[in-house]
Amino acid sequence: MPTDTDIFESLRQELRRGTLILAVLAQLKVERYGYSLRQALAEVGLEIDEGALYPMLRRLEGQGLLTSEWREEEKRKKRFYRLSTEGETVLERLAAEWRAINDTLQNLI
Numbered sequence: 001m002p003t004d005t006d007i008f009e010s011l012r013q014e015l016r017r018g019t020l021i022l023a024v025l026a027q028l029k030v031e032r033y034g035y036s037l038r039q040a041l042a043e044v045g046l047e048i049d050e051g052a053l054y055p056m057l058r059r060l061e062g063q064g065l066l067t068s069e070w071r072e073e074e075k076r077k078k079r080f081y082r083l084s085t086e087g088e089t090v091l092e093r094l095a096a097e098w099r100a101i102n103d104t105l106q107n108l109i
Contacts, residue, residue, distance in 0.1 A: 020052070023041060023046050024037065024041070024048075025065065025090070026091060027041060028083045029091070030082070031081070032081060034079065034081070035078075038050070065090055067082055
């Protein structure tokens with residue numbers, strides 16, 4: 001039988017998954033490569049490991065929300081990501097949805 005800690009961790013991961021997508025989209029209003037994106041998220045208290053971040057970036061790009069390009073920087077090839085025009089629209093809509101959900105939850109909690 002799962003413990004309270006197991007249940008909490010499972011639910012916490014579900015909650016984080018959606019919010020991390022919103023955070024990644026928000027951070028990519030400015031062009032970044034993967035490592036700099038991880039650092040920017042960590043600086044605001046949102047840790048994400050590479051094993052979750054890079055598949056998310058590929059999925060978001062596949063959905064047309066991000067664009068990317070390989071460039072050499074500091075003698076290394078890096079893939080830079082940025083919101084696409086469609087990504088900007090989706091971010092605005094998701095942010096509005098987040099605010100509405102957050103307001104409702106604040107009242108409930």
